[in-house]
Amino acid sequence: MVPQAQVNQNGPAVFFPMRFRLRKDGLLQYISHLDFVRTMTKALVRSKLPLWFTQGFNPIPKITFAAPLSVGMESDCELMDVRLCEPTSPDVALKALRAVMPDAHLEVLDAYIPENKLSSIGYLAYDLCIAYDGISSAHAEEAERYLSSPSIVIEKTGKSGKPREVDLKPMIASATLKWDEEKEEIVGRWVLSASPDAFLNPDLLLGALRTHTPLMQCEGDVWYSLRRVEIYAPDLTVFR
Amino acid sequence: MTNEQKRAAVLRSVSKPGRYTGGEYGQIVKPDSEVRMRVAFCFPDTYEIGMSNLGMRILYHVLNQTEGVACERVYAPWLDMDSEMQKRGLCLLTHETARPVGECDIVAFTLQYELCYTTALHMMMLSNIPLYAKDRGEDAPILLGGGPCAYNAEPLADFFDIFSIGEGEEALPELCRLYMKMKREGTYSKSAFLHEAAKLKGFYVPSLYEISYHEDGTISAILPKYDDIPKKIKKRIVEDLDKAPFPEQFILPYIETVHDRSVIEVSRGCIRGCRFCQAGMVYRPIREKSPDTLSRQAKCLYDHSGHDEVSMITLSISDYSALGELTDKLLEWANPAHVGLSLPSLRIDSFGEQLMQKVSSVRASGITFAPEAGTQRLRDVINKNVSEEDLMRSAEIAFRAGKGSVKLYFMQGLPTETEEDLAGIADLANKVVDVYYSLPKSERNRSVNVTVSVSCFVPKPFTAFQWEGQDTLGEMEKKQEFLRSVIRNKHVRFHWHDARVSRLEAIFAKGDRRLSAVLALAVEEGVCFDAWDECFDFDAWMRRFEKVGIDPSFYANRQMSKDEILPWDMIECGVSREFLWREREKAYGEKTTPSCAEQCSGCGASECGGELRWCPKRK
Numbered sequence: 061m062v063p064q065a066q067v068n069q070n071g072p073a074v075f076f077p078m079r080f081r082l083r084k085d086g087l088l089q090y091i092s093h094l095d096f097v098r099t100m101t102k103a104l105v106r107s108k109l110p111l112w113f114t115q116g117f118n119p120i121p122k123i124t125f126a127a128p129l130s131v132g133m134e135s136d137c138e139l140m141d142v143r144l145c146e147p148t149s150p151d152v153a154l155k156a157l158r159a160v161m162p163d164a165h166l167e168v169l170d171a172y173i174p175e176n177k178l179s180s181i182g183y184l185a186y187d188l189c190i191a192y193d194g195i196s197s198a199h200a201e202e203a204e205r206y207l208s209s210p211s212i213v214i215e216k217t218g219k220s221g222k223p224r225e226v227d228l229k230p231m232i233a234s235a236t237l238k239w240d241e242e243k244e245e246i247v248g249r250w251v252l253s254a255s256p257d258a259f260l261n262p263d264l265l266l267g268a269l270r271t272h273t274p275l276m277q278c279e280g281d282v283w284y285s286l287r288r289v290e291i292y293a294p295d296l297t298v299f300r
Numbered sequence: 301m302t303n304e305q306k307r308a309a310v311l312r313s314v315s316k317p318g319r320y321t322g323g324e325y326g327q328i329v330k331p332d333s334e335v336r337m338r339v340a341f342c343f344p345d346t347y348e349i350g351m352s353n354l355g356m357r358i359l360y361h362v363l364n365q366t367e368g369v370a371c372e373r374v375y376a377p378w379l380d381m382d383s384e385m386q387k388r389g390l391c392l393l394t395h396e397t398a399r400p401v402g403e404c405d406i407v408a409f410t411l412q413y414e415l416c417y418t419t420a421l422h423m424m425m426l427s428n429i430p431l432y433a434k435d436r437g438e439d440a441p442i443l444l445g446g447g448p449c450a451y452n453a454e455p456l457a458d459f460f461d462i463f464s465i466g467e468g469e470e471a472l473p474e475l476c477r478l479y480m481k482m483k484r485e486g487t488y489s490k491s492a493f494l495h496e497a498a499k500l501k502g503f504y505v506p507s508l509y510e511i512s513y514h515e516d517g518t519i520s521a522i523l524p525k526y527d528d529i530p531k532k533i534k535k536r537i538v539e540d541l542d543k544a545p546f547p548e549q550f551i552l553p554y555i556e557t558v559h560d561r562s563v564i565e566v567s568r569g570c571i572r573g574c575r576f577c578q579a580g581m582v583y584r585p586i587r588e589k590s591p592d593t594l595s596r597q598a599k600c601l602y603d604h605s606g607h608d609e610v611s612m613i614t615l616s617i618s619d620y621s622a623l624g625e626l627t628d629k630l631l632e633w634a635n636p637a638h639v640g641l642s643l644p645s646l647r648i649d650s651f652g653e654q655l656m657q658k659v660s661s662v663r664a665s666g667i668t669f670a671p672e673a674g675t676q677r678l679r680d681v682i683n684k685n686v687s688e689e690d691l692m693r694s695a696e697i698a699f700r701a702g703k704g705s706v707k708l709y710f711m712q713g714l715p716t717e718t719e720e721d722l723a724g725i726a727d728l729a730n731k732v733v734d735v736y737y738s739l740p741k742s743e744r745n746r747s748v749n750v751t752v753s754v755s756c757f758v759p760k761p762f763t764a765f766q767w768e769g770q771d772t773l774g775e776m777e778k779k780q781e782f783l784r785s786v787i788r789n790k791h792v793r794f795h796w797h798d799a800r801v802s803r804l805e806a807i808f809a810k811g812d813r814r815l816s817a818v819l820a821l822a823v824e825e826g827v828c829f830d831a832w833d834e835c836f837d838f839d840a841w842m843r844r845f846e847k848v849g850i851d852p853s854f855y856a857n858r859q860m861s862k863d864e865i866l867p868w869d870m871i872e873c874g875v876s877r878e879f880l881w882r883e884r885e886k887a888y889g890e891k892t893t894p895s896c897a898e899q900c901s902g903c904g905a906s907e908c909g910g911e912l913r914w915c916p917k918r919k
């Protein structure tokens with residue numbers, strides 16, 4: 061496929077967009093979004109790909125990320141858009157960036173010419189897994205029942221500092237929680253809204269479950285993992 | 301729950317978990333099959349600070365290049381992480397392979413400042429390593445210390461097995477090879493190894509030296525326990541910096557650290573002989589890298605990092621003999637790559653117009669000058685060869701170049717200091733402001749602010765002032781009070797350092813091994829991060845000294861006599877004791893000593909060898 065040139069609104073310079081899909085997991089889930097951005101910026105510079113720099117006094121490469129990932133969350137689908145100043149094939153870009161990545165827990169999975177704007181993402185799918193002392197199948201059942209109730213209202217402190225009530229239910233496309241007898245863990249798959257005007261962070265939902273059900277209520281440490289596994293368009297087809 | 305799951309739960313709850321993950325770009329992990337020994341290289345402060353240390357970066361690289369050796373990094377966990385770990389009984393792990401530090405063969409600490417001692421010992425405790433060397437069995441790792449504080453590490457003598465004196469690039473691989481050889485040949489036991497290591501050049505094994513004392517508490521003798529180990533331990537240096545190993549790439553932290561940039565080391569040693577400055581003495585003789593080497597190394601670091609800034613490290617950049625050539629060479633590739641250059645603070649006397657232009661064409665790290673003392677008389681005493689004229693001329697150049705803020709560094713409590721010298725500090729600052737107002741409005745920045753930063757003098761081993769006592773705490777605080785009263789210009793900001801911190805530094809800087817008692821007590825009480833405001837508790841320290849029956853003023857405030865045996869007298873740093881005493885006498889005579897560029901004053905450092913650009917040929 062031959063990448064299409066696009067014209068920058070701020071000036072005449074022509075650029076070629078490229079999208080990378082990354083995996084970020086293991087210990088590197090504890091790297092904040094800002095640090096992730098800095099890391100990828102440096103990696104792109106090292107890759108020697110023909111980066112398009114912003115015009116002006118302090119030129120910087122133009123790099124855009126989809127919905128920031130919280131610290132302590134893993135992902136198979138971090139999207140990063142980069143502007144290049146020369147037409148470059150996705151295969152070449154993929155190889156160049158892969159060669160300069162820091163660690164196996166930060167892997168470039170794919171490179172392609174973007175088909176949709178990052179701002180038109182509809183949903184994100186998460187896999188989760190929970191373990192703690194005193195966990196039981198009853199906890200899973202009760203939590204799942206709560207998730208299927210007609211509304212899930214929580215109190216949120218708004219920007220003004222005033223608490224207000226929000227119903228999370230309309231932002232849940234689907235959500236399960238199942239008991240894994242063998243591992244003694246609770247596992248689930250949640251598909252949550254991720255559009256810019258209605259972004260549901262799974263941590264918020266976990267918090268609600270913790271308040272309203274016995275899930276994760278124990279004296280000692282709670283261990284859990286949350287992993288973004290797929291990105292969907294508003295019509296629930298895979299986003300590209 | 302597994303330990304791993306416990307750690308995961310902890311990482312979610314602590315601040316900046318990114319400092320504990322490892323897996324950074326450029327870290328070195330050797331396959332197990334290539335590893336015959338492991339060195340845990342510990343920096344006794346936070347990850348953010350440790351990651352910026354050039355010495356550790358070089359030695360990490362050097363050790364990992366040594367066949368059979370795997371070197372892994374370790375940093376002090378911050379307070380929240382520390383308490384979570386202790387609560388769950390989790391031990392300290394290395395960054396690269398998450399291995400318990402206590403399972404490594406050598407645990408090395410770089411000792412950068414006195415106030416990190418408790419942090420180092422605390423890290424040993426977190427690694428389940430017994431504190432006292434005598435309590436550690438054959439299975440326990442060898443505890444190695446190095447860095448600037450190793451020149452007088454006596455307060456740590458009872459805890460560490462061995463110290464590396466001087467530059468470690470050649471010494472540390474040698475020590476590791478000895479270790480592997482003895483293991484392979486089956487001749488290894490801890491005591492046999494330490495005895496052999498004590499014969500290597502540049503290694504000090506404190507347990508092999510017997511210290512005895514006079515009744516008044518001063519030292520009566522320092523004697524080696526064996527005939528075949530040296531009476532005096534000579535420091536090691538790297539002779540030719542152009543050939544010295546230097547990393548091709550740095551480890552790139554994920555999180556923001558103190559200096560997120562590439563760093564090149566322009567030179568070692570200093571041709572100036574400021575009489576209070578330890579670095580200026582112990583890094584002698586002066587050796588430089590060539591512009592070619594430096595530009596190549598900087599470019600290589602850039603290619604492997606993606607950094608947008610290169611910083612040049614040296615004690616005195618303007619004394620570098622090929623500065624113009626170096627900056628030109630660097631700018632040649634740095635400009636097109638959008639990479640900026642930064643220079644460390646400049647000396648006043650050589651801060652010329654031309655350099656200023658280069659500094660502003662690159663990214664200047666701010667205009668700072670260090671006159672150190674307020675009057676010419678006192679500047680002569682400390683051999684800071686800088687005149688008021690120099691300062692004013694440099695300030696004018698800076699203001700004309702559009703700079704609006706200037707930082708001036710001073711010290712209070714220097715030997716022979718009077719009230720006049722202190723008042724001179726305020727004077728100088730006022731005159732700098734006057735220089736600004738003497739310029740036409742069109743040729744200066746819109747506003748001016750001068751920051752006067754005054755630290756307290758700490759007498760250091762291996763300086764002309766090593767025999768001096770520090771002002772008492774009361775005197776130091778009175779002087780700060782006085783300075784506050786005389787600095788009354790609305791364009792001048794006064795910034796002072798906590799005198800109590802300086803006092804504790806002086807105690808440990810000039811301390812001997814009897815101080816181990818107070819350090820052990822502090823660590824038992826959970827003390828660490830003394831260099832951090834949130835942890836520093838001076839009164840608690842004084843209580844501890846009292847409890848163990850040590851008078852801290854014996855170390856900090858006592859004037860030592862010419863012939864007294866100093867606690868660090870078993871170490872030879874190259875610069876001779878006779879030279880230092882001569883310098884001390886000249887200080888009291890208010891006489892200056894020329895820089896090595898003008899004339900050699902026979903400090904003795906040329907005996908260490910090295911590429912002798914400044915020093916006369918050895919006989």
Ligand code: SF4
Pocket residue numbers: 571584585586896899900901902903904905906914915916
């Ligand atoms: S030997 Fe002479 S030239 Fe060399 S460092 Fe010492 S004083 Fe300077």
